[in-house]
Amino acid sequence: MAERAIPATLRVAVIGTGRMGADHVRRIQSVISGARVSAVVDVDAERAKAVAARVDGCTAYTDPVVALAAADVDAVLVASPGPAHEAALLAAFAHDLPVLCEKPLTPDAASALRVLEAEQALGHRRVQVGFMRRYDAEYVKLKALLETGQLGRPLMLHNRHRNVASPPFFTSSMLISDSVAHEVDATRWLLGHEITAVTVLRPTPSVNAPDALLDPQFVVLETDGGALSDVEIFVNCGFGYQVQAEVVCERGTARVGDGHGLVTHMAGRWGGTIAQDFTERFADAYDREIQAWVDATRRGEVTGPSTWDGYAAAAVCEAGVRALEEGGRAEVALVERPALYG
Numbered sequence: 001m002a003e004r005a006i007p008a009t010l011r012v013a014v015i016g017t018g019r020m021g022a023d024h025v026r027r028i029q030s031v032i033s034g035a036r037v038s039a040v041v042d043v044d045a046e047r048a049k050a051v052a053a054r055v056d057g058c059t060a061y062t063d064p065v066v067a068l069a070a071a072d073v074d075a076v077l078v079a080s081p082g083p084a085h086e087a088a089l090l091a092a093f094a095h096d097l098p099v100l101c102e103k104p105l106t107p108d109a110a111s112a113l114r115v116l117e118a119e120q121a122l123g124h125r126r127v128q129v130g131f132m133r134r135y136d137a138e139y140v141k142l143k144a145l146l147e148t149g150q151l152g153r154p155l156m157l158h159n160r161h162r163n164v165a166s167p168p169f170f171t172s173s174m175l176i177s178d179s180v181a182h183e184v185d186a187t188r189w190l191l192g193h194e195i196t197a198v199t200v201l202r203p204t205p206s207v208n209a210p211d212a213l214l215d216p217q218f219v220v221l222e223t224d225g226g227a228l229s230d231v232e233i234f235v236n237c238g239f240g241y242q243v244q245a246e247v248v249c250e251r252g253t254a255r256v257g258d259g260h261g262l263v264t265h266m267a268g269r270w271g272g273t274i275a276q277d278f279t280e281r282f283a284d285a286y287d288r289e290i291q292a293w294v295d296a297t298r299r300g301e302v303t304g305p306s307t308w309d310g311y312a313a314a315a316v317c318e319a320g321v322r323a324l325e326e327g328g329r330a331e332v333a334l335v336e337r338p339a340l341y342g
């Protein structure tokens with residue numbers, strides 16, 4: 001395929017204009033630099049039209065394949081639901097377009113592997129996966145501290161991931177595949193280890209969990225570097241959105257996500273506020289993530305979480321769902337890491 005000329009302002013097609021897609025359209029148009037939205041695609045035609053109407057020179061489509069063939073597009077942002085990602089990614093690969101794909105890369109290891117193989121067939125990386133913890137200022141500092149080696153070898157990572165309430169379509173396995181997927185990536189990225197086995201423990205569900213939802217869950221990830229990473233996932237905690245991580249090393253510990261940004265003392269009490277959802281807690285991280293993607297694309301590069309990272313997360317989550325459903329511990333089987341992913 002002929003080398004594609006990269007314009008000064010990238011023309012981006014956004015596939016999926018729901019909560020995340022519409023927010024990324026706003027971000028590209030009003031917050032970051034170097035890109036504009038030239039096309040939006042949603043199976044819900046009215047939703048696509050409503051979002052397109054807010055953006056000059058943006059066309060609405062209902063089919064990603066038609067959109068990428070017809071529209072003037074230099075890059076693609078995929079924000080449709082996970083099961084639709086494979087088709088969208090393959091449509092982008094057919095035009096050799098760079099893609100920012102929201103997590104999960106795909107919902108299971110077999111489809112993630114097909115995407116991995118399709119990208120290798122192109123011969124170069126095309127995908128950045130939307131694991132935004134890697135762009136959060138506190139997580140970035142934690143990673144940098146670990147890399148100095150001052151704390152010594154990481155032994156354990158304790159993660160807490162709490163949502164106010166789960167959406168109506170949420171299932172018990174989605175606590176792992178949709179939510180813990182972030183901690184799976186954070187563990188691999190912070191520790192630089194692959195995850196080899198997953199154990200899922202199920203306390204008696206909260207009275208606030210919708211019917212039959214196993215919420216909360218306690219997940220233990222074993223790594224090939226000998227560290228353990230545990231995740232409390234609680235998606236109906238009721239009081240706020242909290243994402244915290246504490247790494248315990250041989251010479252000390254470090255933690256992020258306590259939300260101590262603004263502390264007030266008033267009327268005999270002290271305290272702060274708790275974010276209510278991810279769009280608030282991770283707003284800056286999403287801005288940095290999309291800006292980094294646009295900047296790298298304009299340089300003709302692909303950076304950030306790769307298709308390999310998306311595949312590894314899918315395989316770990318699949319093992320996690322197995323452990324949840326069958327009880328106990330499930331081992332993770334990964335294919336050999338291809339040379340393209342270093």
Ligand SMILES: NC(=O)C1=CN([C@@H]2O[C@H](COP(=O)(O)OP(=O)(O)OC[C@H]3O[C@@H](n4cnc5c(N)ncnc54)[C@H](O)[C@@H]3O)[C@@H](O)[C@H]2O)C=CC1
Nearest residue numbers: 016017018019020021042043044079080081082084102103
């Ligand atoms: N990084 C993060 O923190 C978060 C990431 N996400 C991820 O973002 C993606 C989208 O999630 P939400 O915006 O919350 O979902 P949503 O349900 O609000 O929006 C999805 C949109 O995609 C459309 N759609 C469905 N199938 C499609 C297809 N085949 N082609 C084009 N459009 C299609 C739907 O009509 C809907 O408008 C998911 O992959 C989700 O896991 C979601 C929330 C936070």
Ligand SMILES: O=C1[C@@H](O)[C@H](O)[C@@H](O)[C@H](O)[C@H]1O
Nearest residue numbers: 103161163178179182235278
């Ligand atoms: O990715 C996300 C959602 O899909 C997921 O459902 C939430 O639990 C996470 O907090 C959010 O970041």
